Amino acid sequence: MLAPVAALYGRIAHSRMSKDPAYRSTLPVICVGNFTAGGGGKTPTPSPSATALKAAGRTPAFLTRGYGGAARGVVRVEGQAADEVGDEPLLLAEVAPTFVAADRVAGAKAIEASGADIIVMDDGFQNPSLAKDLSLIVVDAASGLGNRRVIPAGPLRAPLAGQLARADALAVIGEGNKAASLVEAFERAGKPVLKAKIAPDCDARWLGVLPVIGFAGIARPTKFFATLRGNGARLVDSQGFPDHHRFKEREAQRLLKAADEKSAMLVTTQKDWVRLPDDDPESAVTELKNRSRPFPIVVTFEDADRLAALLSDAATQRAKHSKRI
Template sequence: MIERVWQSRWHPLAWLFWPVAWLFGLVTALRRLGYRRGWLRSQASDVPVIVVGNLTVGGVGKTPLVAWLAGYLQDQGLRVGVVSRGYGRQSRGLVTVSDGQRAEAEALGDEPALLADGGLPVAVAERRSDAVAALAPSCDVLLADDGLQHYAMARAAEVLVVDGERLFGNRWLLPAGPLREPLRRARHCDLVAVRGGGALGLAAVRRLLPGAAVFQFDVHADRVESLSTDDVAPLHTWAGRRVHAVAGIGLPERFFNALRRAGLQVQAHPFPDHHIFRPDDLAFGDDCPVLMTSKDAVKCRHFGDRRLYQVSARVEPGPGFREALNAQVNRLRTLVSTP
């Protein structure tokens, strides 16, 4: 329901919420002004922090992009860590995972746990600056998964992630629209990464953000991996098979449609974003395989259910994206080498 409201400026509820959105925008502008003028303090770090975030609420593919960026930076010879608030975790305070330790989603949150499973040092804290301070001594650069609006954490660069299909909705602020900050905020970001949407989506974002460094990437369902054995197979080899598909992500239909495009017969089971799965959630009364995203799998791998599989994702950067990143990496190297 709310998605339909946020996609149109003519929906009655959008107009009903507009006065509240105006007040929200005023508070947001005053808060940002406070940090820009120095009335509110940002916590600086000894190492550069790259924030990967979005202006809209809902899932746009930040975490897969963070994982890809981390690998890219590591290939450049940099030691990379990830910081996050750890949304949905059942712990409090600062929690860190490093040296390939097995991460538990209950302690870190599902998205940080997924990143830690890839071998990255990860720290979560209510105050992201605390997480930054914990990892800074052992890293050359830190990636903040979300946190574009967390101005208490100083940053060296910002990567704005945009959904190439939904774009910025009706371009109104919460609660009349999906924006956390006005659209003009995007002009201050170093890179704008548009997920999917094809040529039309890329052109639309460039039209809305003239002068911004806008590039495209996409996330493709790649492999099917068992959660209880070493079985791994390309997704296309599952074509024709009947499966249950579960997804506790921002846009479950994106996952279900990816499986359908690969030729699978999908019985879809959407769950709320960051849902904490229990074995009963996956009891569908038959022995058909149950496929899920990697983000959901970190919460289900201890179930010991041989029906469960995760579908891993592959990030594909579009033309010019790597070259733009190279320019940012060269700038960051200067910051890393500055005493």
């Protein structure tokens, strides 16, 4: 029933992606994006890209839209709350300087003046305003591309063929075979395919001390709950919420009550934890933050050297191109 609407959306998205970039930055631009709307494992992937660039002697800065934040214009992330700049930028800022801008061109120009020598763009693959020197597409091996239909009939942000043509490399996150056909498509085109996994960014033994109530407002909460179980958590309850969810008082009260009744500890994602405000000691949401513990994760690539080479090559080729110009 949604096919006609999806066809119209797909034509508009394809037309938009086909436009020539409005601006080419003076710096190399690495885009970490995905073909689908949410749940592809993209959130933690820009960080290892920036880390690899730093290890190679580069000075990266993140450019992100800052979904869910109220900030306008270009904002450098420097201690703001999630309701101003969004949740993901707070995590990115722990790795490298981070700039929030809905206008990607304005954000790139701000980074050019900041002292950075390469831009890592978080999402924005389908956005044609800023030219990319490398587009690394992230896909979850357990979910792939879903039903391969375009929004709203499926998860694709634009028709697959057009997106494939503009992608440069693929990162497959986790275990599973749902991305097998996508891997084959990239390999047929001679484009690199990297494999990575999600691992705890801490000693996970604390998860087994008490029963656990997991809660998460991300695209696929069940994926987070499975990660908790896989790392030794005795999950006695799990509550999922929409992506970038702003927790309400009654929701916080319900979670706190469940933890008391079950003598359990509350565990959530880093994204959710940084989004919880802590400025009102009388608020149940603040209490939820104080009584919860985030479970940090990190994306680790099987061949980190190959990732570093891919990123460095893109930057080097851009430098050669700029000299010719």
